[in-house]
Amino acid sequence: MSNLKEVRGIGIKGLSLLKKLTINNIEDLLAHYPFRYVFLTKTNLQKATNDEIVVTDGTVETIPTINRFKGKMSRMVFRLNTNDLVVNVVIFNRAFMKSHLRIGKAVTVIGKYQPLKNTIIASEIRLTKLEDALTIEPVYHTTKGLSNKVLFNYINKALDNHLDELVEYIPLDIKNKYNFLSKKEAVKNIHQPSDVEVLKKAKIFLKYEELFLFMLKINYLKQTNRQTPSGLIRDINLAKVEGFINNLPFLLTFDQKRAINDILKDLAAKSRMNRLLQGDVGSGKTVVAFIAMYANYLGGYQSALMVPTEILALQHYQSFLTLFKNINIRAVLLTGSLKAREKKQIYEKIKNNQVDIIIGTHALIQEGLEFYNLGLVVTDEQHRFGVNQRANLKNKGVMPDILYMSATPIPRTYALTIYGDMDISNLKNKPSGRKEIITYLKSMSEIKAVLSLMWQELNKNHQIYVVAPLIEESDKLDLSNINFLKEKMTLAFGKKYTIDILHGKMDNKEKEQIMNLFIQNKINILISTTIIEVGIDVTNANMIVIFDADRFGLSTLHQLRGRVGRSDIQSYAILISNTDNERLKILTETNDGFKISEQDFILRGQGELFGLKQSGDMGFKAADLKKDFKILMQAKEDALNLLNNKEFDTNIEYKNLRESLMVLNNLD
Ligand code: ADP
Ligand code: MG
16 A cells, blocks of 8 residues: 555645554554544424534525733634524634634534524534535544544545555455445545445444454464364373472462463374463463473473563563572563663573573564574463464464463353454363452542541551552553552652652663562552553552542453462452442452453443453454454354355465465564
């Protein structure tokens, strides 16, 4: 496709604004679908009721008059002839429009109608008539500095000149079967629908296409996995594995043992392991992964553990060192924020087999990392990684075995579909001796009570996490928020206790320092953004206070809450929220991540499940896994049929689809 720069009207500034919306090419731009539409239907004023929002067009009948008040404010009034009526139109702070509103000018007015005063309090005046009885206007997610109108103009230009460049993936037989629009028609009509019918058809096609491509990829991976033996023949010294397990500071749970057995079998088998280890927060997945990595090491291969955040990488690295301190196994920490020189040194070591275990963020896979002999890849918090990344990892080593770990319990039918290419091990029971986390729901006006609960725990020498409120939906960081909380907390506790902050913008060293201080109990209250949501494990911290809890999905709150309750001390979660308490209540009633995720699923659809916040890699643009489950199942069936169709490998009709799959094989 052409470059985004070639779209008429998009300048340097436009490019950088679009980038903020992760629109980097024309395809992205055209796939930036409206999230809702404004339906403008001409209102019959005769029938409109008091305060109804009306849409009407007409001609300007009198020269607008303007009153100014309070300095910058203004109130403009004119009379509008709508054909059946002459009404007064009042609009605030639009004095600059006056010169356009000449007598006889055709305009459209949108606003609140007050029949008794024969007046419309307008929110908007447009300088054209309504074209049709119904106008459908797209509304887009946008960003500061980029108005909906400008964005729509960009999209229109792209539609005008580049629509033909879009790739048609869906083959003709499928299109005929469902009487689908073509891709081009669908994309055009999702942005510029002429009527409700065609909009509906456009939506269905785009959802189907997205889900079909997804299912095709998943099932293609599954098939190629089945067909490719790992080729890794390992001779694992099981006595040593057992020795390690016996020396752990705790007894493994039944489920942990069973999962380890599954994994050891996979590692020994010829076919490649492709396993998902599911377990609620705190169920002890990490140690299972470590044992898998140890077995792989004993079999003579390198292992990589990938995690979504640097803090988590650091923590896994440290607990690895602790658990393996008496064993001669070499581990390195590899994160994106290492200095170039350090990174290069580590890369050299990995390549020359001077390292057995590599723990790092996914920056690790994005660069030209060469392994000596990668035999096992573990990814923690797997729901953050999309299909492409799944494939990406697989192709890093020769044919490494893969273990995914996820704390997001997914309803079974969905799991089977989404993770259809994997085997699953479940950790259902938690390590014994754990107490249920007691969860309170409080409003801001009860903050005193919250502070006193905090005092109680601090006085017992326990530590506390405080999660600062989110700004907007984006996980963009608002430091003023954190700093404000720090001030408040210092005011309340500062004389006796140490309070510090942790956030995503800090560099690795700083994060490391803060985390270490917290682990050593030298920080009593740690204020942070949700960057602590995954994986962090400090057992002496037994309380978490979450501000603006209503901003989060239930599953995210459950994950956050999972930072505490990691030992036999009684733990507490305090959710502070002034609204939406009906929804949040379930958290005070159960600690069962599975129930909570089902509830979340019912309430919110896919967003919360597959990516924390909507930005997850699974994030579909048109489809919603819950609402569109039927389409998903249909797409799955069609994708499977196609993969099993002999023609698929040769027929020109399927060329684009074949190419979309080839990407999966050539990612490094
Ligand atoms: P998650 O499944 O959420 O990743 P972790 O692996 O972080 O959980 O484990 C949570 C805590 O439980 C850790 O401190 C870990 O050392 C501890 N743990 C793991 N397995 C057991 C066990 N069988 N008995 C007691 N504690 C355990
Ligand atoms: Mg974990």
